[in-house]
Amino acid sequence: MLLSVKDLKIHYKTRKGPVHAVDGISFDVPEGKVVGVVGESGCGKTTAVRSLLRVMPSVAAFAGGEAVFDGRDILKLSEREMNDLRWRDIAYIPQSAMNALDPVWRVGDQIVEVLVKRGGMKKAEAKKRAEELFAMVGLEMKRLRDYPHQFSGGMRQRASIALSLALNPRLVIADEPVTALDVIIQRQVLDTFSRLQREFGLSVVLVTHDISVVAYVCDYVVVMYAGKVVEKGPVRDVLTKPSHAYTIGLYNAFPELSADEERELSPIEGGPPLLFHPPEGCRFRARCPFATEICKQEPVEVQVGPEHYSLCHRAHETAELREQAKDPAVWRGVVTA
Amino acid sequence: MRDEILLDVDNLSKSFTLTRSLGDVLRSRTPKVDAVSDISFTLKRGETIGIVGESGCGKTTLGRMLLKLIEPTGGKITFAGQDLSALSHEEELAFRRRAQLVFQNPFDALNPHFTIRRSLYEPLFNTRVPEDKHDRMVAEALVRVQLDGMMHLLDSYPHQLSGGQLQRVVLARALVLQPDFIVADEPVSMLDVSVRAGILNVLREVRDTMGLAAVFISHDLALVRYVCERTITMYLGSVVEDGPTKDVVTNPLHPYTRALVQAVPVPSVDQSHEPLPLTGGLPDARNPPPGCRFSDRCPLADDGCRLGRPALREVAPGRRVACFKVPSLA
Ligand SMILES: Nc1ncnc2c1ncn2[C@@H]1O[C@H](COP(=O)(O)OP(=O)(O)OP(=O)(O)O)[C@@H](O)[C@H]1O
């Protein structure tokens, strides 16, 4: 396993007490695979992936667990060892990467800078590599001379992917790389990831809140809810046999182009719990149409298929729940408090 | 009443003058971008129209002109029989009551220092609606967006609301003056899928119950398809296709709409990974190709397409397309 995250916990210190933003999550990233991390805003996606590079705000702290990359626990590395790992082994494309390029520098110069400073290359060598990188993400070489504002959003996003690949990392962590892009450019950026995976065996952790993005490029998916991983597994299995009530809900809320005209969408009413004092039992309970008495107890992860796990008390009944969930009435008036 | 035309857009254009580079100065040239060029369509009372197209094609510019937030550089907009460029002060005030904008980002749309109550009452004060009507109008708007069960929210501040609640408040704020026309510019793109569904349902309700005419802007056809009876596709400032949403989605005629339909993301593993039927790079609004503006990316383009500009013409009742290669269906 290239990366194995086990029971990872991250807290933010605040005046009101610790925010349990990531509260004991586990998942694997196999070599050469694209793993999607999905979940609604605030569920801890960014917190989780930034911790893998140890680029965290000072108020964030590890509160337990491990993240083993290629045999070594990232959390235990010295700052120097960590520095060697960044860019070279694991590269990161931050959530606002579109604006991450420095506006006063030519894009090409920014890539050359990373290659020279971090990769110890000579300038001429670095220039050639920059051209290679642009070709890899499907940008024209002559655009290396442009400033970031001369790029469209999609081109900027591809340039940040090129930058992240500068030192040939084995794993790229991309936080919401297509969220602000229109459907056509989104498709091109996602195709870029697929091609890098196919041609160079790149592994990718791709954060998104959109299950259609997951369906398009990912091999595996990790579904997060309020600081927990509630379901994970091969994409096909999770999408065709969602086995946690939250994942089932996500699917029913998704507008489809081909769906019949009168199909009503089912929103998941209410919002996620605050993470100061996460509620006991299943965290989705207050919004879940299928919650029963047992859901007040802490759920444990159960295996529902090959490599497919769910953190739902009713995971063994989900075939039936999936049927019931198709009726929008089931999702109405769930939230009482 | 329903067939009455509310909005008549006639050859509407907007070009922006850009800052001149040194090269422009030397060649004494003023660069400009035609954000919207020669757009014509009509909107009936109670009709919802979707405007789709990729980033930079002019959707927002068009929407802002329809609300008289920016002035066109050419053409004319007639709203309920009145030329928008020739309104008296009183008429303009009335127009501002009747036509409303729903912002894209609910987090920016409300003043963070105002309670929700104050934000909802403000438009009523601003447009001098008699005060004895205020409570009833706010209450009605809250019912429309299905927030009436949550009156306690009125005394909260924006940061205390969830994204979905906020977007409902933003919508309620647009509806409080009981407009007969709204422009919603990407009203759900900032929201999570789980809450987005609720807003789309509300928009549908509003459409069905209020008889409101609406222009709904998005780059995602799947969203437009949920709320709009009719869809217009824009490409580099022009309308390239216009028709009933159902027909446009199931049988797109213009080669660009076909690519847009294919690009709509679907939550299924068995979707096509075929490259989109588009050649060439990205559109450049500052240097559109001669002839058909889509000709440099169009898989069907031939020499004729690079010479003349195809007109938007009716190819079947209610369906208009601007492409030389699309035969008439009738
Ligand atoms: N610096 C911070 N101090 C305190 N709490 C924080 C801080 N940063 C994030 N949080 C909280 O931690 C939780 C997880 O935030 P995070 O940014 O990881 O979510 P996310 O899943 O990436 O959301 P989004 O989809 O909006 O990017 C949220 O409840 C957030 O409010």
Ligand SMILES: Nc1ncnc2c1ncn2[C@@H]1O[C@H](COP(=O)(O)OP(=O)(O)OP(=O)(O)O)[C@@H](O)[C@H]1O
């Ligand atoms: N104030 C302005 N000055 C100069 N150019 C502008 C201005 N506003 C818009 N433009 C240009 O006009 C064109 C259309 O922009 P517009 O914002 O209407 O597109 P859009 O379809 O709404 O795009 P998006 O989907 O990204 O919101 C673009 O080329 C844009 O750069």
Ligand code: SF4
């Ligand atoms: S007119 Fe020609 S170039 Fe334009 S869309 Fe039709 S086929 Fe393509």
Ligand SMILES: [Mg+2]
């Ligand atoms: Mg995030």
Ligand SMILES: [Mg+2]
């Ligand atoms: Mg816009």
